Each structure stands twice: as C-alpha cells, then as structure tokens.
Amino acid sequence: MQDHETPGSPRPRVEWRFWLITLAAVLTMALTASLGRWQLARAAHKQALQAAIDERASRHPLSSAQLLTASSGADDSGPLLHRPVHLQGRWLAEHTLFLDNRQMYGRPGFFVLTPLRLGPPGAAVVLVQRGWVPRDFQERSRLPDIATPAGPVQLDGRLAGSPARLYEFAATTADPPGPSRIRQNLDVVAFAAETGLPLLPLTVVQTGSSEGGAGLARDWPAVDNGVSKHYGYAFQWFGLCALVAILYVWFQLIRRFARPRP
Incomplete structure (x- = not known):
C-alpha cells in the first residue's frame, strides 16, 4: 500500500496546531462576549438605581416632623436616602x-x-x-472659624x-x-x-448658598452610580471579542486557504 505522505511531512503538526488555535479562539470569544454581556447587565442595574435616586430627589421636601416620623418607624433608612x-x-x-x-x-x-x-x-x-x-497649610492643626447661629x-x-x-x-x-x-x-x-x-x-x-457669612462651599458632586463606566467596559470586552474573531479569520482561514499550495 502506497503512502502519499512524504517522510518529515509537517501536515499532521499543522492540523493539530490549527485545531488548538481554533479552540483557544472560540473560548476567548465566548469569555469576552460573556463579560461584555455581564457589564451591560450591571449598567442596566445601575441605571435602575439611578432612576430610583432621581425619583426620590424629585419628591416634595420632608419637614423636620416628617423626617422624625419616617426615621423612627423604619428599621432601614435606605428608602429615605436622597x-x-x-x-x-x-x-x-x-x-x-x-x-x-x-x-x-x-x-x-x-x-x-x-x-x-x-x-x-x-x-x-x-x-x-x-x-x-x-x-x-501653615498651621495644619488650626481650625477655620465657622459662623454658627x-x-x-x-x-x-x-x-x-x-x-x-x-x-x-x-x-x-x-x-x-x-x-x-x-x-x-x-x-x-x-x-x-x-x-x-x-x-x-x-x-x-x-x-444652597452659605448662610451668615460662614464661608462654606457647597458644590457637592452629583450622585452618580457610574453607569457610563460599565458601558465603557462592555465596549472594551466586545471590541476584544471582535478583534480575536478578525485575527482568527484572517490568519487561520483566509491566509490558510487562499494562498496557493505547492
């Protein structure tokens, strides 16, 4: 029986490497796509929390009596925040x-x-x-004078x-x-x-503005749950997934099958 493979033929080694790279590429794309979807889910969760915060902030202000009543009858002060x-x-x-x-x-x-x-x-x-x-900064232990009515x-x-x-x-x-x-x-x-x-x-x-010349700045940062951060992470993971797919198609499919064989 005639053997068509010449001695020292690299074909078995090449085939083995091709399937190993294919498996690694598939696993990498599955992992990065999963992480991207997880970041989108986190963004949706944070967006819902931000909507709840904005809804609470738009309510009518609580008076002193209402705050005392609401805080004394609740074990958790979470619903009162914001x-x-x-x-x-x-x-x-x-x-x-x-x-x-x-x-x-x-x-x-x-x-x-x-x-x-x-x-x-x-x-x-x-x-x-x-x-x-x-x-x-000249006298670090010195306390500023704060006017307090x-x-x-x-x-x-x-x-x-x-x-x-x-x-x-x-x-x-x-x-x-x-x-x-x-x-x-x-x-x-x-x-x-x-x-x-x-x-x-x-x-x-x-x-509000500082009262009585107290000299207090109140430019507080806005309450932000970091929704845009999760969208940025998701874009990075999906981009990495797409990059792996492009590199695999180019090097393992197009260049492998499009180039002429000897």
Missing part, C-alpha cells in the same frame, strides 16, 4: 467636626459637620454636612448616609488628650455613643 428635606432646628456647635483630606475645586480641605437638634431639648438630632472649607435656623438639603470613608493610617489624636475635632473618617453610630446625642442613622447634605 430625599430632599427642609429642616428647622438649632445647631449644636460644640459638637462640630472637621473631616480632613476632603477635596473640592481640586484643593484639599475640611468637610464641616454639625449636629442639628430637630426640636426642643431631648429631641432627635441629625448630623449635617454643612460644606467645605480649605485648610491652613445660636438661634433657630432653617436649611435645605438631601438625606445621605455617613460621609465617604478614606484610607486611614492611624487614629487621629488630639492635643490635649481627648476626642479630636479633626478626623479622617466618621461613623455616625460611634459618634452618637461618644457624644450621647440621639442621632438619626443618616446625615443631611446641606445645599
């Missing part, structure tokens, strides 16, 4: 805190937080993120959770010893236990 509020109360200026390393306009400074009592003595208290001030005040804002946490190397210490007014991060529950104040489990991001 709701606008119009509050009346008195500042507890002695408990004002300064969150360090917070940026606005590309400059580092402090977020100023002051508790607001929503009624007579003994009534519930909400922590208000009043605004941002730059820090003194002693009488009843009214303010507009939106409900939020605790301020965003930053990486903290070590706990901030005070001089003299005791709780420092300058802090890197703040936990509302821990602060309530520290001060003994009946704090609500959420905060208020104050909006």
